[in-house]
Amino acid sequence: MIKVSALQKTFGAGPGSFTAVSGVSFTAEPGSFVTLLGPSGCGKTTTLRLLAGLERPTGGSIHIDGECMVSAEARSFVPTHRRPIGMVFQSYAIWPHMTVAGNVGFPLRVERPRVPRAEITRRVAEALDIVGLGNLGNRMSTELSGGQQQRVALARALVRRPKVLLLDEPLSNLDAELRERMRDEIREVQQRLGITTVFVTHDQAEALALSDQVIVMEAGSIVETGLPQEIYNFPRRTFTAKFLGVSNNFTGTVSETDGGTATISTAHGPLTARTAAPLETGSEVRVAMRPDGFSIHRRDPGADAWRGTVRFATYHGDSWLYHVDIGDQSIKIRVIKEKIGLARGDAIYLVPEPGAAIITQDTGPGDVDGSNRTHPLERKRT
Amino acid sequence: MANAQQAPAAPSPLLPTPTYFTRLRQRLNEQNVIFVIITVVIAYLVLVPVGTLVVASLRSNFLGFGPSSWTLHNYSSTLGASSFPSLIGTSLEYSALVTLFATVIGMALAWLYVRTNTPAKWFALLASLVPLIIPGLIDAAAWVLMLSQNGPVNNVLHAVGLPRIQVYSMTGMVLVQTLHTIPLAFLMGMSMMGSMDRSLEEAAAASGAAPHRTLRSIVFPLLRPGVLGAALLIFVLTISSFEVPQLIGVPAHEWVITTEIYNATSQYPVKYGTVAVLGMVVLVIALLGLYLSRRLGGMTGRETVTGKGFRPTTIDLGRWRWASLVLVVLFGLASLVLPVLALIWSSLLPVYQNPSGAALHELTLSNYTAIFNTPTTLNAAENTVIISVLTGAITTLICVVAAYLLVKTKLRGRRVLEFLATAPVALPSVIIGVSLLYWYLAAPLPVHLYGSVTILVIAFVTGALPFGLRFIEPAFSQISTELEEAAANSGATRFQVFTRIYLPLLRPALTAAFLYCFIIAFKELTSALFLYSAKSNVLAVSMYSMWLDGSYTTVCAIGVLMIAVLVIAVILVRKLGGSIHMAR
Numbered sequence: 001m002i003k004v005s006a007l008q009k010t011f012g013a014g015p016g017s018f019t020a021v022s023g024v025s026f027t028a029e030p031g032s033f034v035t036l037l038g039p040s041g042c043g044k045t046t047t048l049r050l051l052a053g054l055e056r057p058t059g060g061s062i063h064i065d066g067e068c069m070v071s072a073e074a075r076s077f078v079p080t081h082r083r084p085i086g087m088v089f090q091s092y093a094i095w096p097h098m099t100v101a102g103n104v105g106f107p108l109r110v111e112r113p114r115v116p117r118a119e120i121t122r123r124v125a126e127a128l129d130i131v132g133l134g135n136l137g138n139r140m141s142t143e144l145s146g147g148q149q150q151r152v153a154l155a156r157a158l159v160r161r162p163k164v165l166l167l168d169e170p171l172s173n174l175d176a177e178l179r180e181r182m183r184d185e186i187r188e189v190q191q192r193l194g195i196t197t198v199f200v201t202h203d204q205a206e207a208l209a210l211s212d213q214v215i216v217m218e219a220g221s222i223v224e225t226g227l228p229q230e231i232y233n234f235p236r237r238t239f240t241a242k243f244l245g246v247s248n249n250f251t252g253t254v255s256e257t258d259g260g261t262a263t264i265s266t267a268h269g270p271l272t273a274r275t276a277a278p279l280e281t282g283s284e285v286r287v288a289m290r291p292d293g294f295s296i297h298r299r300d301p302g303a304d305a306w307r308g309t310v311r312f313a314t315y316h317g318d319s320w321l322y323h324v325d326i327g328d329q330s331i332k333i334r335v336i337k338e339k340i341g342l343a344r345g346d347a348i349y350l351v352p353e354p355g356a357a358i359i360t361q362d363t364g365p366g367d368v369d370g371s372n373r374t375h376p377l378e379r380k381r382t
Numbered sequence: 383m384a385n386a387q388q389a390p391a392a393p394s395p396l397l398p399t400p401t402y403f404t405r406l407r408q409r410l411n412e413q414n415v416i417f418v419i420i421t422v423v424i425a426y427l428v429l430v431p432v433g434t435l436v437v438a439s440l441r442s443n444f445l446g447f448g449p450s451s452w453t454l455h456n457y458s459s460t461l462g463a464s465s466f467p468s469l470i471g472t473s474l475e476y477s478a479l480v481t482l483f484a485t486v487i488g489m490a491l492a493w494l495y496v497r498t499n500t501p502a503k504w505f506a507l508l509a510s511l512v513p514l515i516i517p518g519l520i521d522a523a524a525w526v527l528m529l530s531q532n533g534p535v536n537n538v539l540h541a542v543g544l545p546r547i548q549v550y551s552m553t554g555m556v557l558v559q560t561l562h563t564i565p566l567a568f569l570m571g572m573s574m575m576g577s578m579d580r581s582l583e584e585a586a587a588a589s590g591a592a593p594h595r596t597l598r599s600i601v602f603p604l605l606r607p608g609v610l611g612a613a614l615l616i617f618v619l620t621i622s623s624f625e626v627p628q629l630i631g632v633p634a635h636e637w638v639i640t641t642e643i644y645n646a647t648s649q650y651p652v653k654y655g656t657v658a659v660l661g662m663v664v665l666v667i668a669l670l671g672l673y674l675s676r677r678l679g680g681m682t683g684r685e686t687v688t689g690k691g692f693r694p695t696t697i698d699l700g701r702w703r704w705a706s707l708v709l710v711v712l713f714g715l716a717s718l719v720l721p722v723l724a725l726i727w728s729s730l731l732p733v734y735q736n737p738s739g740a741a742l743h744e745l746t747l748s749n750y751t752a753i754f755n756t757p758t759t760l761n762a763a764e765n766t767v768i769i770s771v772l773t774g775a776i777t778t779l780i781c782v783v784a785a786y787l788l789v790k791t792k793l794r795g796r797r798v799l800e801f802l803a804t805a806p807v808a809l810p811s812v813i814i815g816v817s818l819l820y821w822y823l824a825a826p827l828p829v830h831l832y833g834s835v836t837i838l839v840i841a842f843v844t845g846a847l848p849f850g851l852r853f854i855e856p857a858f859s860q861i862s863t864e865l866e867e868a869a870a871n872s873g874a875t876r877f878q879v880f881t882r883i884y885l886p887l888l889r890p891a892l893t894a895a896f897l898y899c900f901i902i903a904f905k906e907l908t909s910a911l912f913l914y915s916a917k918s919n920v921l922a923v924s925m926y927s928m929w930l931d932g933s934y935t936t937v938c939a940i941g942v943l944m945i946a947v948l949v950i951a952v953i954l955v956r957k958l959g960g961s962i963h964m965a966r
Contacts, residue, residue, distance in 0.1 A: 054588075081596075093584065097603045111590055160590060
């Protein structure tokens with residue numbers, strides 16, 4: 001289990017200083033897969049490097065299985081090589097002057113008390129088997145492809161049986177097909193070994209696919225924490241909604257509340273959202289709509305339909321994505337299984353699906369964690 | 383669109399097929415012609431000295447009167463001479479010691495600079511870059527004065543209980559040449575360590591390796607080929623060096639091959655065969671060293687530069703920070719501050735004396751006024767400037783065309799061109815000087831070049847070629863070929879592509895190349911010493927003869943002015959041409 005409290009990292013001092021990580025706290029349950037998700041420069045990699053001990057925090061503390069790794073307040077610091085970790089780097093960092101087995105066996109060769117040679121051989125073979133490179137031990141590491149280097153890096157991180165596995169954007173240097181395969185393999189190996197894992201990525205698809213818990217970061221702080229399906233379906237923050245591709249954002253006022261739902265009037269028409277916490281009528285809120293949150297009509301179905309004009313359309317195999325002008329705003333609409341594509345300039349009518357709107361908050365100080373989440377999805381974990 | 387699809391497959395009279403092929407052929411011819419011209423020019427520059435040397439070493443009576451035949455006698459007599467083992471022994475001892483000390487100190491400084499939080503980094507960089515423009519002759523002169531028996535350095539050494547240094551000795555030679563070479567080792571180490579992927583070390587730490595284990599198992603093995611390659615290059619440059627052995631070694635009777643070559647050409651009758659054989663010895667050692675250096679250097683470089691490193695983390699030296707500061711300050715004092723101060727001090731005295739309160743009363747600008755009242759010195763200064771500017775411009779021009787052909791075309795002979803243009807690294811100035819002297823004395827050429835300014839430019843351009851190319855070729859390969867293709871699609875001719883796209887993008891690299899070659903020519907003594915005449919005299923040669931006459935303080939005054947001119951030139955050209963990266 002990893003416990004991170006009020007972590008802070010400021011580079012430099014004085015007017016030129018830069019705070020990369022500020023007030024970051026989270027807990028990774030034993031055996032869980034936690035993802036730090038965010039755009040470049042959000043502090044996710046710095047957080048991972050603080051976990052590894054490659055940087056010293058300027059505030060806060062990190063505990064692994066109850067043992068203090070670093071505490072700025074207590075002035076204690078366990079250097080990287082004494083932490084129970086395995087790490088995979090974005091560049092893989094495979095040592096070019098060693099064989100595959102030399103790379104994978106290195107963590108065991110430097111272990112004290114010494115690991116017997118026979119055991120090293122056995123465990124290296126075991127680690128290579130786990131990543132599917134069982135027969136490549138004698139290869140020079142420079143003769144490997146990108147995907148193979150990536151597996152060697154994973155085997156090297158696992159061979160010393162660390163308590164925590166740290167992955168720094170390990171998939172970003174692979175091509176699309178290989179990336180998907182390695183993504184599945186990482187999840188499979190992680191679940192089989194039950195190893196607590198912290199994964200850093202800027203790719204929302206990777207984060208959703210792999211994680212037990214997603215931590216969304218922006219500008220050095222945690223914006224939101226939750227299960228992948230919570231984060232995806234019911235983002236609490238405008239930032240999260242945008243980052244996960246819920247691209248249609250509106251401002252409106254709460255006109256009506258009725259138990260679990262609220263009606264919000266926007267400039268284009270009303271939207272309904274499900275809510276857990278009561279909202280005050282008349283208050284101004286931010287609302288997000290998914291591209292598939294509307295049904296689409298060629299003729300005016302009357303009532304609450306929004307009238308728009310198709311600006312352009314893109315085809316995605318399983319769906320069409322229409323960019324539609326409504327008033328002075330452009331929104332994205334996804335239509336699945338439509339045979340005849342609409343063309344530029346076509347007039348269409350959009351009917352928001354009831355309850356599809358998501359009320360979000362603009363990023364403010366502090367984290368919105370699952371405990372005060374207001375959407376009705378049942379929490380599976382506590 | 384519809385029309386095009388319906389058009390018949392037969393060639394349409396509207397399609398410009400014939401003219402297109404004519405144009406293509408013309409264009410290829412144009413490129414080939416340039417390629418042939420540039421290859422012939424470079425081949426002439428490089429092969430003439432080597433060829434002359436080989437021929438001279440194999441002729442029984444080269445440049446003499448009477449019959450001459452092919453023979454190996456020069457080799458047997460020179461290499462078999464009783465003095466040869468001690469000559470080669472001294473040369474190797476001198477080069478090996480300088481290589482060892484310069485590499486160790488230079489690499490240690492580079493490590494401190496790149497990887498640690500040592501204080502005063504700017505000072506270390508300044509102390510490594512500025513000495514590159516100080517001519518070897520001036521550096522040697524400054525140290526000879528500083529290390530005089532009751533000089534300031536020896537007095538300090540004596541005061542702290544260390545033995546005095548006798549400058550005219552092997553120790554003095556190694557000391558001065560080492561100080562002169564450390565900046566080069568530092569710069570090579572800096573680029574090598576700077577390009578090493580930090581995550582390779584971090585991965586070792588994350589694997590549980592303690593810092594000393596990471597150094598031993600990861601850092602040292604990865605740097606070893608690069609450091610050895612750099613050391614071999616330093617060895618080659620040292621065994622080809624002339625100024626320090628001539629100024630300091632010869633008075634101490636410590637002869638090395640380069641000084642022996644110069645000595646043999648200045649005695650009458652000149653033993654051309656012996657000189658050529660000694661030249662061949664240096665050439666073979668240099669070629670061997672460079673070949674090994676390239677092979678080793680090629681082994682690091684690419685492999686260690688993978689992926690993108692994170693924010694550079696520096697190693698906290700803790701209490702050792704202050705020890706490292708002492709090292710940096712000592713280095714800066716020895717490589718830059720003390721020599722320059724010694725030069726300025728001496729240049730203000732009518733006759734050299736050690737710094738003291740009494741000497742303060744004798745300070746005068748008479749040396750400087752004397753320089754401006756001596757026509758021969760002014761003439762030499764004029765020649766130096768003309769020759770340096772020409773060398774810089776011609777070398778840059780040749781190199782930019784050669785680099786274009788090497789990087790941006792697929793011409794079949796371009797490997798030959800590359801080999802020829804980089805070969806002069808293995809061609810010591812002594813050899814260029816001797817061989818060109820022989821060639822322009824012996825060859826039946828229509829134009830008489832011996833003793834002219836032109837012959838000096840030819841010699842300096844030859845020596846500067848590989849350095850010019852080292853600045854321009856990488857810059858060319860960084861420019862995507864798509865930029866050329868985009869310009870061609872916009873209707874630009876090949877010449878327009880070159881002048882409108884490449885030249886502006888290459889401006890920083892061209893500036894750096896010009897500057898570096900200009901500085902090389904400005905400083906060059908060795909080959910000039912063989913090739914100058916009364917009318918093509920240059921400053922370095924004037925200073926050398928003044929030094930022999932004992933006019934030490936005048937030499938120092940000229941040295942101060944030369945350094946000042948070079949510093950101003952660097953600043954001016956930098957302002958005009960954008961940023962440069964010295965010796966990258």
